[in-house]
Amino acid sequence: MPDTLLRMEKICKSFGGILALKDVDFHLRKGEVHGLVGENGAGKSTLMKILCGIIQAERGKIFLEDREIHIANPHAAQGHGIAMIPQELLLVRELTVMQNLFLGRELRAQRVFLNKKKMREMTEEILANLDSPHIHPNALVGTLPKANQQIVAIARRLLQKGRIFIMDEPTAALTQKETETLFRIIRKLSAAGCSTVYISHRLEEVLEICDRFTVLRDGSVVKDFKNSAEVDTQALICLMVGSRIEEEFPHSTAQRGREVLRVDHLAFRNYQGALVRDISFSIHESEVVGITGLVGVGKSELGQTLMGLRKRIAGSFFIDARPVTIRSPMDALRNRIGYVSEDRREEGLVLALESQYNMTLSSLPQISTASVLSSSRERKLVTKFMDRLSMKEQYLDMEAQQLSGGNQQKVVILRQIISDARIILLDEPTKGIDVGAKSEVSRIIGELSQGKKAILILSSEPREVLGISDIIYVLTLTGMQGPFKRGDLNYSQLMAIEFGQTRKN
Amino acid sequence: MRIRAAVSRFHLELLFPIIVIASGLSVASPHFLNLQNFVNIGNQIAINVIIALGMTLLITGGGIDLSVGSNVALTGVIVAQFFQMGAHGAGSVLLAILLGLGVGVAIGVVNGLIISLLEVPPFICTLGTMTTLRGLALIASNGRPIMGMPDRFLNVFYGFAAGIPKPVITALLLSILVAFILNKTTFGRKTKAIGGNERCVRVCGINIVGMKILMYGLVGGLAGMAGLVLTTTMATAEPLAGTWYELEAIAVVVMGGTLLEGGKGTILGTLFGALLLGLVRNGLNLLRVHATYHTLVVGLLILFSVVISSDSFAGTTRGLWSRIGGRNPSKK
Numbered sequence: 066m067p068d069t070l071l072r073m074e075k076i077c078k079s080f081g082g083i084l085a086l087k088d089v090d091f092h093l094r095k096g097e098v099h100g101l102v103g104e105n106g107a108g109k110s111t112l113m114k115i116l117c118g119i120i121q122a123e124r125g126k127i128f129l130e131d132r133e134i135h136i137a138n139p140h141a142a143q144g145h146g147i148a149m150i151p152q153e154l155l156l157v158r159e160l161t162v163m164q165n166l167f168l169g170r171e172l173r174a175q176r177v178f179l180n181k182k183k184m185r186e187m188t189e190e191i192l193a194n195l196d197s198p199h200i201h202p203n204a205l206v207g208t209l210p211k212a213n214q215q216i217v218a219i220a221r222r223l224l225q226k227g228r229i230f231i232m233d234e235p236t237a238a239l240t241q242k243e244t245e246t247l248f249r250i251i252r253k254l255s256a257a258g259c260s261t262v263y264i265s266h267r268l269e270e271v272l273e274i275c276d277r278f279t280v281l282r283d284g285s286v287v288k289d290f291k292n293s294a295e296v297d298t299q300a301l302i303c304l305m306v307g308s309r310i311e312e313e314f315p316h317s318t319a320q321r322g323r324e325v326l327r328v329d330h331l332a333f334r335n336y337q338g339a340l341v342r343d344i345s346f347s348i349h350e351s352e353v354v355g356i357t358g359l360v361g362v363g364k365s366e367l368g369q370t371l372m373g374l375r376k377r378i379a380g381s382f383f384i385d386a387r388p389v390t391i392r393s394p395m396d397a398l399r400n401r402i403g404y405v406s407e408d409r410r411e412e413g414l415v416l417a418l419e420s421q422y423n424m425t426l427s428s429l430p431q432i433s434t435a436s437v438l439s440s441s442r443e444r445k446l447v448t449k450f451m452d453r454l455s456m457k458e459q460y461l462d463m464e465a466q467q468l469s470g471g472n473q474q475k476v477v478i479l480r481q482i483i484s485d486a487r488i489i490l491l492d493e494p495t496k497g498i499d500v501g502a503k504s505e506v507s508r509i510i511g512e513l514s515q516g517k518k519a520i521l522i523l524s525s526e527p528r529e530v531l532g533i534s535d536i537i538y539v540l541t542l543t544g545m546q547g548p549f550k551r552g553d554l555n556y557s558q559l560m561a562i563e564f565g566q567t568r569k570n
Numbered sequence: 571m572r573i574r575a576a577v578s579r580f581h582l583e584l585l586f587p588i589i590v591i592a593s594g595l596s597v598a599s600p601h602f603l604n605l606q607n608f609v610n611i612g613n614q615i616a617i618n619v620i621i622a623l624g625m626t627l628l629i630t631g632g633g634i635d636l637s638v639g640s641n642v643a644l645t646g647v648i649v650a651q652f653f654q655m656g657a658h659g660a661g662s663v664l665l666a667i668l669l670g671l672g673v674g675v676a677i678g679v680v681n682g683l684i685i686s687l688l689e690v691p692p693f694i695c696t697l698g699t700m701t702t703l704r705g706l707a708l709i710a711s712n713g714r715p716i717m718g719m720p721d722r723f724l725n726v727f728y729g730f731a732a733g734i735p736k737p738v739i740t741a742l743l744l745s746i747l748v749a750f751i752l753n754k755t756t757f758g759r760k761t762k763a764i765g766g767n768e769r770c771v772r773v774c775g776i777n778i779v780g781m782k783i784l785m786y787g788l789v790g791g792l793a794g795m796a797g798l799v800l801t802t803t804m805a806t807a808e809p810l811a812g813t814w815y816e817l818e819a820i821a822v823v824v825m826g827g828t829l830l831e832g833g834k835g836t837i838l839g840t841l842f843g844a845l846l847l848g849l850v851r852n853g854l855n856l857l858r859v860h861a862t863y864h865t866l867v868v869g870l871l872i873l874f875s876v877v878i879s880s881d882s883f884a885g886t887t888r889g890l891w892s893r894i895g896g897r898n899p900s901k902k
Contacts, residue, residue, distance in 0.1 A: 374773065398775025412773050415766035417833040426763055426774045429756040436756045480774070 069131075070095040070260050071116075071229060076125035078111055085111045086122070087284045093229065093262065096255045100275035100292075101264045104305055104560070105360055105525050107281040109264050113231050116262075117149045118142035148227030152234050154218045158207030163188045165206050166221050191220045195250050212243035219250060223259075230254060231262040236270055237337065237361060248274050266359050268298040268564050280304040298564065306560050321535065322350030324386065325519040326402075326488050331380030333370040335363040342379065344545050346538050348488065348519040353510065354548075355522045355534030359563055362540050364523040365407050368492045371521075372397045372404045384488075398427060400488075403481030407492040407523075409470070413477040416466035420476050421447050423465050427484035450482050454509055471502025478509060488519045495529060507533050527559050541565055581827045584842035584875075591849050599856040607852065609735050613803065615848035616737035617642075617796045622819040622840045623748040624792035626828050629820070630752065630835030631785050632765035633685070636696040638793040638819060640703035641677050642812035645670045645797030647707045650716035650807030653723065663723045667798060674794015675787050677703060682786030686779040700816070707809040716807045727802040737799050744792065749837035761785060765832025822847055825875040847871065 071093040078086040086108045093099050101109050114120045116127070118136040127134055129145055136142045142149075156165050167184050174180040188202040197216050206214055215235060222230060232251075236244045251261050251274060265271050271278070272292065280287040280301065287304045290296070324347050332342035341363040348354045358364055369375035371382070373393040382389050384400050391397050397404065406412035414423050424447055425432055432443040447461060454475050460468055465476060474494065481489045494510065495503040510533055514520050524530050530537055537554055538547035539562045546562050577583060595602040621638050628635055649670045657665065677699065684695045727736050752758040760781055763771045772778050796815075801807045824830055825846065826839030850871055854864050 372773070394773050394775045395777055404773060406773060411767075412769050415763045415770050415833070417766045418763055422759065422763070426759075426771065426776070429759065433756045438754055438756060438759060 068095045069093070070129070072128040072131075073112070073116065074126050074128070076112065076115060076122045076127075078115065078120070078122050085284050086115075089125070089281070089284070089286050090289070091279055091286070092289065093260050094277070095260060096258050097276040098251055098255055098261045098263055098274050100271040100278040101262055101281070102268070102271060102278055102301055102305060103281035104527075106283075107305070108284040109281055110233070111284075112281070113149065113233070113262065113264065116142065116147055116229075116231065118147075143225055143227075146226050146228035147231070148222035148225065148229065149231045150215070150218050150222065150233070150235065152237060154214055156206045156214060156218055156221070159205065161203050161205055162192075162200060162209075162217050163202040165217060166191070166224050168221075170225070187224070188220075191223060192216070195220060195223075195253065196246070197250075210243075212239050212246065215239075215247065216250065219254075223254075227259065229260050229262065231264070233264045234266070234361070235263070236265065236267060244270065266564060268301050271301070272296065272298065282306075299561075302557070302560055302564055306557055321352040322517060324349050325384065326521075327383040327386070328371070329381045329383065331367070331370060331382075332378040333363075333366055333375055334378065335361070335366045337361075340378070341366065341540075344380065344540075346545070346548065348521055350487075350517045350519055351514050352536065353514045353520045353522060353534045354536045354538070355524060355530035356538045356540055356545075357524055357527055357530040357559070357563070358540035360525050362542060364525070364540055365492050367540070368404070368407075368490050368521075368523050371490060372402065398484070401484075401486050403427070403484060403486030403489040405474070405477050405481065405489065405491040405494060407496060409473050409477060409497070414465045414473060417464055419462055420465050420468060420472075421461040423476050424479045424483055427480055427486075446483060447479075450479055453482075453512065454479055455505070469502070471498045471505065474498060474502070474506055475509070478506070478513075482513070486518070488521065489513060490521045490523070492523045493525065494522060495524075495526065503529075527556060527563070531556060531559065539563060581836040581839035581842070583827060584825065584839065584846050588842060588846050588849060591846070591853060595849065595853045595856065599853075601856050602852070607856075611848045611852050612735050612738040614851070615844045616735070616741040617800050618815070618818055618822060618847070619741040619841065619844045620744055620792055620796040620799065621815055622822045622844055623744055623837065624789035625816075625819040626823045626826070626835050626837055626840045627748060627752055627758075627761060628785055628789045629823055629828055629830060630765045630832055631761040631781070632768060632832035633692045633782070633785060634696065634820070635678075635681060635786065635789050635793075636693065636816045637677065637681060637700040637703055638789065638796075639812035639815035640700045640707065641674055641790055641793035642797040642800060642815055643807075643809055644677070644703045644707040644710070645673045645794045646801035646807035646811055647711045647716065647809055648673050649798065649801060650719055651710060653719045654716060658720060660722070662720075663726060666723055667726065670798040670801075671791055671794045674797065675791040678787040678790020678793070679783055681790065682783035685786065686782040704809075711807065711809040713809060715809070717805060719801070719805065719807075724802045724805050727799045728805075737803060740795070740799060744795070745837055745841060748792075752835060752837060757781075757784065762833060762835070765835075767833075818847070821872040825872060843875075846875075 069092055073089065073091040076086050076089040076091070077084070089108065089112060091112065101112070103109050111120070115122045116136065118139045118141050127136060134145060136145065136147070157168065160168070163184055166188055172180040172183050185202050189198070192198055192200050195216055197213070200209065200213050200216060206217060209217065219230065235247060239247065254261060263271060263275055275292055277289070277291050278301070279289045282305055327347040329345050330342070331344040332340060335341050344367060346354065346356070356364055356367065366375055370377050371391065373391040373396050382391060389400055391400065394404070410416060415426070421443070425443055428446065432439055432446055448458070451458065456472065456475050456479065460472060465473060468476065491510065495506050498506060507529065510520060510522065522530060522534060531554065535551050536547070537549045537551070538545055539559065541563060543565065601607055621642070625635065625638070649666050652666055652669055653662070681696055681699055684690050685692050727740060729736055731739055752761065760771065760776055764778065764781060768778065797812070800811060822843035823840050826836060826841070826843035828835040828839060847868065850867065851864065854867055859867070
């Protein structure tokens with residue numbers, strides 16, 4: 066193709082034996098806006114990381130204007146004009162716009178002194194070209210609204226002679242109006258001959274701004290096609306999802322008991338500071354409730370608010386129909402709420418401590434008299450529950466950091482069981498665990514609910530949620546959908562809700 | 571192999587240099603193997619040990635306290651002034667001891683509150699209290715040493731009991747107590763966990779603020795005790811007492827094998843560390859090494875021990891310690 070700017074051919078990459086990208090072909094034309102679409106885990110980030118030199122492909126070639134290139138590191142990528150603008154933007158908040166634009170490549174006058182005048186002129190010129198003369202070169206980046214920070218990030222890349230812009234979820238924190246401004250700028254970039262790779266879960270936007278799409282599923286390209294009137298979000302979803310065999314997840318068949326936890330109109334802020342509101346749901350004894358949604362929608366933050374780790378802005382909690390206040394994990398423990406954090410290593414375990422001691426951390430009163438520990442009581446308590454999770458005894462005296470991911474997760478779950486929690490929250494319970502351990506953890510979760518416990522799962526893996534949960538809620542940017550009974554919702558329908566297509570009642 | 575495992579498990583690594591130096595000294599100096607000499611060594615290291623016990627616990631819990639030296643001085647001064655104000659009689663001794671311990675604990679609690687509630691890093695906070703307390707000690711004593719405390723009081727920690735110097739008995743009893751606390755109580759377990767991963771312990775529903783106040787309070791109390799022992803054995807309360815004590819305590823703790831980043835701690839190791847330091851100092855005296863060289867030697871000893879026990883040393887050059895003690899480098 067004469068106007069192909071970038072060609073990635075037969076790219077393969079695996080992580081620890083799992084194939085993340087299989088013979089992926091990606092063609093980017095000059096001046097086009099190309100949407101890269103796919104579910105979580107489809108391979109979009111991996112492909113872009115290879116393009117930016119952050120990781121290396123195992124097989125495959127990359128051609129820039131028909132010349133083969135090797136992108137060994139981010140610096141090399143930059144040299145080829147490949148510019149990644151991640152969600153975090155990578156700007157120094159304490160420096161001014163002008164300083165950020167020229168960071169690392171400051172213009173000098175007579176070798177030693179900074180040529181501030183020239184830099185300022187160029188800053189103003191670039192910002193004007195981006196339709197943003199209102200952004201002041203001397204403004205501290207940290208004081209600018211997100212949308213303007215994004216423009217500064219784009220400007221910086223332009224200055225670095227960027228030709229290929231990769232934007233990852235650029236509109237996540239933008240208002241409608243700011244999104245329109247961004248789209249105008251992207252079109253200007255196209256007019257100037259730059260190409261943009263647009264990665265987003267907001268399918269309506271993708272359809273609006275992109276000229277072409279590449280849809281990835283499970284590491285392979287499903288289709289690569291032009292945007293036209295016939296293409297709509299339904300079509301995209303079908304391609305992303307395909308027809309798949311519903312995986313068999315073991316789940317409990319216990320009858321659900323009475324209501325244990327009710328959350329009413331909860332509101333909190335997510336990681337980006339946006340307000341998530343009107344979250345209401347309830348969990349019963351012997352029931353598994355799954356809350357799913359796209360990454361970044363606020364699931365983990367929901368769990369944190371429930372545990373008192375995040376500030377509750379509005380709403381109330383009821384346990385056994387009594388109102389309770391949870392302002393810290395101590396309150397949560399008192400109300401017998403257990404928590405299996407998303408980040409095992411940072412929040413779930415004391416890595417240098419033996420597994421057994423990790424398991425009893427929330428149950429110290431039960432294994433001590435007048436603060437004096439009883440090692441026999443401790444051992445007895447731990448071995449009582451060990452077999453149910455097929456945890457081997459020799460792991461007990463090993464430091465937690467020496468265990469595999471799956472076993473580490475079991476240790477954290479055991480801690481909740483040993484502390485006799487009635488409500489157990491699991492945030493991304495099978496994240497970072499190999500396939501074999503995944504199904505084991507799923508089985509354990511199912512068993513837990515049989516023991517009259519109320520389980521809440523927060524997960525971005527829709528198949529996991531569909532497989533284990535009795536009741537499903539979907540958290541989207543527009544609010545919370547549900548409850549859906551297990552069996553009432555299939556995979557495609559779930560995807561449709563997550564991507565904001567239909568409202569299912 | 572079993573010896574190696576035992577040495578590592580019980581933190582006996584320092585025994586080797588201790589035996590070597592002790593043997594060397596017995597040969598090099600006729601005054602070493604002498605009861606009076608051992609009494610001297612014991613008395614000299616007792617105070618360091620008392621402080622280092624608290625420091626071991628605190629460092630295991632991820633904290634640090636630079637104000638213990640000033641704590642020692644202020645405690646001594648306040649107790650001495652208590653007697654200057656005319657306290658006398660049998661009850662006054664008990665009151666004085668409670669006062670001393672109380673001052674120490676109070677200082678520790680203040681440190682704990684600042685660190686846990688105001689979230690000031692321990693190093694910075696205790697650096698500030700260290701200087702503040704020193705200033706208070708100078709003011710409370712008018713910048714001069716205070717004497718004239720009743721014998722009844724001085725004899726609490728001065729002299730011998732059953733043939734063993736009282737400071738040594740005090741240090742040993744406290745060692746057993748603190749070792750028990752660290753290894754056999756829920757407080758000790760929580761301390762180790764907090765030092766290992768404070769975030770996780772918080773998520774587990776444990777009262778971190780309460781724990782920190784207790785940890786620093788305990789360190790302060792032990793420093794107060796050290797102040798009492800020092801004041802009674804010297805029969806003087808000096809506003810400038812305790813200078814460098816905090817650094818010696820930290821040195822001895824780290825030499826003994828407690829990791830500076832927290833999570834693991836050994837009282838026995840600390841005791842050995844103090845003993846090693848005491849022996850080296852004693853040796854320098856007996857061998858008539860000029861006083862100006864003492865500081866250098868002690869500094870080199872500390873550096874040497876810390877380097878040898880560090881992971882990078884054990885990993886890259888199969889270090890002496892690894893060969894003897896089989897100490898595990900931490901896993902990645």
